Every structure is written in structure tokens, then in C-alpha cells.
Amino acid sequence: MVLDNRFSTCYVSPAMNETLPLIPVPFAPAEVRERNSERTSPAGHTTSCLFCERPMNPARVAYYVEMTTSLKVVPVGVDAEDSQGCFPVGTSCKNLVPVGYRITKKTNPSLWEMPE
Numbered sequence: 642m643v644l645d646n647r648f649s650t651c652y653v654s655p656a657m658n659e660t661l662p663l664i665p666v667p668f669a670p671a672e673v674r675e676r677n678s679e680r681t682s683p684a685g686h687t688t689s690c691l692f693c694e695r696p697m698n699p700a701r702v703a704y705y706v707e708m709t710t711s712l713k714v715v716p717v718g719v720d721a722e723d724s725q726g727c728f729p730v731g732t733s734c735k736n737l738v739p740v741g742y743r744i745t746k747k748t749n750p751s752l753w754e755m756p757e
């Protein structure tokens with residue numbers, strides 16, 4: 642019998658996998674995103690919030706979420722086949738998803754080790 646490596650390495654807890662569904666990305670309204678994306682970014686704000694496109698300083702990012710190609714947010718610890726990776730969200734926008742969907746430095750420190 643061959644074990645599925647991907648499953649075993651991403652395995653967190655069956656309870657978590659079963660109770661939290663993928664949820665749609667809570668994008669801000671188009672006019673808000675447009676306004677934010679057209680803002681003049683302050684120095685060092687080279688990234689932006691996934692939900693509202695507000696410019697952010699990568700050094701100050703406190704939360705990420707994992708998004709799929711079907712624009713769903715993946716619960717922490719769940720293995721999504723169509724993941725696009727992890728994206729920063731702002732400190733107020735993080736409240737748009739429950740705690741179980743917020744990736745923090747504690748749950749995934751490798752995201753904070755990106756080269757500048």
C-alpha cells in the first residue's frame with residue numbers, strides 16, 4: 642500500500658478538515674478595490690491587501706489567506722488542490738474571514754521569510 646505523502650505532510654486534524662468548508666473570497670466592492678489600487682503607494686508599500694487592494698508594506702503584513710483558482714479561501718491546515726498560494730490581507734480585512742482561515746506567523750512562519 643502506498644501512502645499519499647501530500648496528505649500525510651499536510652495532515653493537521655480530521656476535525657478541522659471536516660468542519661471548515663472553503664468559503665468565497667470576501668472581495669471589497671469593485672469601486673473600493675479600484676480606488677485603492679489607484680492610490681499612490683507610500684514608500685515601501687509594495688504589496689496590497691487581497692480583499693480591498695489597499696497598499697501594504699510587506700514587512701508589516703500580519704495575516705495571509707490561502708486562495709484557490711476558484712476564488713475560495715482555504716481553511717488553515719486544509720490541502721487545496723487548486724491553491725494559488727497565500728496572499729496578504731490587512732488588519733481590518735482579516736476580520737472578514739473567521740479565525741480558522743487566517744494564516745499567522747505562528748501557524749506558518751515560512752511566509753514571513755520571503756527574500757526582499
Ligand SMILES: [Zn+2]
Pocket residue numbers: 690691692693694695730731733734
Ligand atoms: Zn483590505
